[in-house]
Amino acid sequence: MSNSKKLNIVIIGYGTGGMTAAAYAKNTCRECNIIVFEKRPYPVYHPCALPDVIAGYLRPEDVIEHKPLTPGIKVQTSTEVKRIDLNNRRIQYHSVNDEGVVEYDKLILAMGSTPSAPGPLREALKIKDVYTLKTLEDAMIIRRKALSSKEAVVIGAGPIGIETAIALRELGLKVYLIEALSEVLPTALDKDIGSIVRRMLVEEDIEVLVNAPVSEVSRQGDKVLVKASDKQFLVDMVVLATGMKPNSKLAVEAGIKANEKGFIIVDEYLRTSDEDTYAVGDLIQTWDYITRKPTISMLATTAFHQGRIAGINSVGGNEKYPGTLSPFILKTGKIAAGSTGLTKTKAEQLGLKAYSARVLGWDKPHYMPNASKVYVKIVYDVKQRIIGGQVVCRECDVSKYVDIISTLIKLNANVETLIELETSYMPRLSDVYTPLYTAGEAILRRIKRKK
Numbered sequence: 001m002s003n004s005k006k007l008n009i010v011i012i013g014y015g016t017g018g019m020t021a022a023a024y025a026k027n028t029c030r031e032c033n034i035i036v037f038e039k040r041p042y043p044v045y046h047p048c049a050l051p052d053v054i055a056g057y058l059r060p061e062d063v064i065e066h067k068p069l070t071p072g073i074k075v076q077t078s079t080e081v082k083r084i085d086l087n088n089r090r091i092q093y094h095s096v097n098d099e100g101v102v103e104y105d106k107l108i109l110a111m112g113s114t115p116s117a118p119g120p121l122r123e124a125l126k127i128k129d130v131y132t133l134k135t136l137e138d139a140m141i142i143r144r145k146a147l148s149s150k151e152a153v154v155i156g157a158g159p160i161g162i163e164t165a166i167a168l169r170e171l172g173l174k175v176y177l178i179e180a181l182s183e184v185l186p187t188a189l190d191k192d193i194g195s196i197v198r199r200m201l202v203e204e205d206i207e208v209l210v211n212a213p214v215s216e217v218s219r220q221g222d223k224v225l226v227k228a229s230d231k232q233f234l235v236d237m238v239v240l241a242t243g244m245k246p247n248s249k250l251a252v253e254a255g256i257k258a259n260e261k262g263f264i265i266v267d268e269y270l271r272t273s274d275e276d277t278y279a280v281g282d283l284i285q286t287w288d289y290i291t292r293k294p295t296i297s298m299l300a301t302t303a304f305h306q307g308r309i310a311g312i313n314s315v316g317g318n319e320k321y322p323g324t325l326s327p328f329i330l331k332t333g334k335i336a337a338g339s340t341g342l343t344k345t346k347a348e349q350l351g352l353k354a355y356s357a358r359v360l361g362w363d364k365p366h367y368m369p370n371a372s373k374v375y376v377k378i379v380y381d382v383k384q385r386i387i388g389g390q391v392v393c394r395e396c397d398v399s400k401y402v403d404i405i406s407t408l409i410k411l412n413a414n415v416e417t418l419i420e421l422e423t424s425y426m427p428r429l430s431d432v433y434t435p436l437y438t439a440g441e442a443i444l445r446r447i448k449r450k451k
Contacts, residue, residue: 007032009314010091010104012081012250014038014068015047016300017281018110020307021314023070025108029315034073035102037093040135043068043075048300050139051163051332055170060140084254086274106276106314109251109264110307113244113282113298121155121242124217129224130238133164142239146171149236153177153226155214157184159330161241162197165206166332168239175206176235178228180213187346188328188339192358193377193390200335200394244298246283259285263296268320270310278314280306289323290342290387290409291350297324327406334394338402341388341409344379353382357443361435363396365427372396376435378405378443384414391435404436415443 009025011018014036026034044065052058068075079095090103115132117125124130131142146152146168154165157179165177179186183194184201201208212229217238219225226233248262257273258264263285270278281303288295302324309319329338347354356379364371372395379388389405391398408417418440425432 007105007315008103009034009106009108010102011036011108011110012091013110013112013247013281014040014043014075015110015112015281015303017112017283017303017307017310018108019044019069020304021108021110021278021280021311022068022073022075024308024311025315026070026073026311028312028317030072032315036068036073036075037079037081037091038075038077039080041078042066043077045136047134047136050133050136051160051167053136053139054133054143054146054164055167056143060136063136081250084250084256084277086254086256086277089276104276106278107274108310108314109256109272109277109279109283110281110303111247111250111283113246115240116243116245117240118242121214121217121240124238124240127217127219127224127238129236130217130240132240133160134244142237143171145237146173149173151176151233151235153224153233153235153238154241155217155226155228155238156180156241156243157198157208157210158187158241158243159185159328161239162201162330162335163332164239164241165201166204166335169204169206170333173236176209176226176233177201177206178209178212178214178226180211182211184208184210185330185337188326188343189337189390189392190343190345190356190377193337193339193375193392196375196392197335197337200392204333204335244282248283251277251279251283259294269313269318270306270321271313278310280310286321287323288342289325291352292323293350295324295326297326299324299326299328301327325406325409327402329399329402331398335392336394336396336398337390337392338398339388339390340402340406341386342379343388343390344377347379347381347387352387354387355380355382355443357439357446359435359438359442361433361438362431363393363435364429365431368427370395374401374435376401376439378415378418378436378439380415380443384416384443384447386413386415386417401436415440415447419444 046063083092151174216227264279282298327340344356358377374393377390391401
């Protein structure tokens with residue numbers, strides 16, 4: 001695609017969404033000017049690798065890219081955008097050495113998110129030795145403190161909380177993982193699958209509390225006191241992993257519409273309420289691929305696909321975003337888990353008639369020394385269409401199963417497709433009789449029994 005006018009595209013934020021938007025805008029319109037404003041002193045870092053920095057598996061410099069990943073774009077680091085002027089299509093910025101105004105033809109918002117803490121935990125953010133994990137600097141501070149600590153509490157058993165808990169345990173700390181809801185990974189897994197992950201965490205010598213909302217976090221001398229349910233813990237450090245909130249203040253102040261939680265509302269082209277402004281990633285309210293209902297998906301893969309579409313559309317494209325399956329995977333220590341699409345719980349909450357089958361198989365032939373048991377749960381609807389899947393194992397390639405299930409959902413496949421899949425076989429890597437095949441057979445046997 002070419003554009004006769006030399007467009008000026010301004011992007012605020014150079015995380016996954018902003019980085020991808022910049023790349024696709026430039027590759028689609030070579031003559032366009034692409035300028036990115038980023039608050040960080042370096043263009044790119046990889047936040048999903050931060051628990052590995054805490055554990056010492058990676059060095060801080062391993063997760064930084066010192067140059068923009070796309071030639072021909074300008075990334076202005078250590079620069080904060082202070083104001084968006086939608087009427088005149090310009091932004092005001094400020095840096096240590098410079099400040100000024102830049103005009104644009106199209107604007108892409110990719111400011112990401114920041115850690116949030118609900119209720120009584122908001123005040124905890126002000127307490128010494130209470131941390132959140134979002135930036136590389138956060139990871140470095142947590143690691144420094146952990147190296148001189150013996151006990152830690154991690155509040156929140158989502159992916160960040162679990163990965164942080166494992167990282168701290170690998171450094172030799174006694175770790176307590178506390179979750180307010182009824183199971184770990186409560187939004188990604190059904191309770192029966194989440195309970196398997198919880199048992200694995202306990203086997204890794206992490207004490208896990210569920211159904212345990214935290215009522216107090218306070219400083220007690222040189223320790224931090226955490227009260228949850230009927231228990232209390234006096235520890236050296238606390239990490240809050242209680243979710244993220246969108247960095248949408250700048251956009252809302254400019255007049256761009258957001259929902260009640262501050263997530264920016266976009267259409268299928270990822271345009272905001274201002275026709276010349278797009279938004280992507282953690283910043284926006286997106287929609288579920290299956291139900292088309294609003295959802296929040298703060299995943300790098302979601303931001304990548306949204307960045308691609310916003311980048312292309314900002315230079316004259318007409319791409320539509322189909323919605324997200326929110327495919328999630330976790331691999332930390334000897335625990336691997338993943339999910340995609342709807343859980344059975346979520347499907348029922350949305351009023352769908354949903355069914356499921358859970359099976360236990362092997363990722364490789366059982367005689368292989370590194371064979372791992374794999375729990376697979378498939379969720380399907382009244383038309384036997386696959387609408388979700390969950391996987392838990394020790395050492396298997398969990399991404400393989402999640403990616404296959406995601407593909408089946410996108411192809412509108414039914415459960416019979418699971419036993420029609422012709423997958424590859426090699427004892428060191430996979431079995432002939434895969435866990436997905438086992439799941440398909442179990443579901444079809446159940447359906448035949450009911451007829």
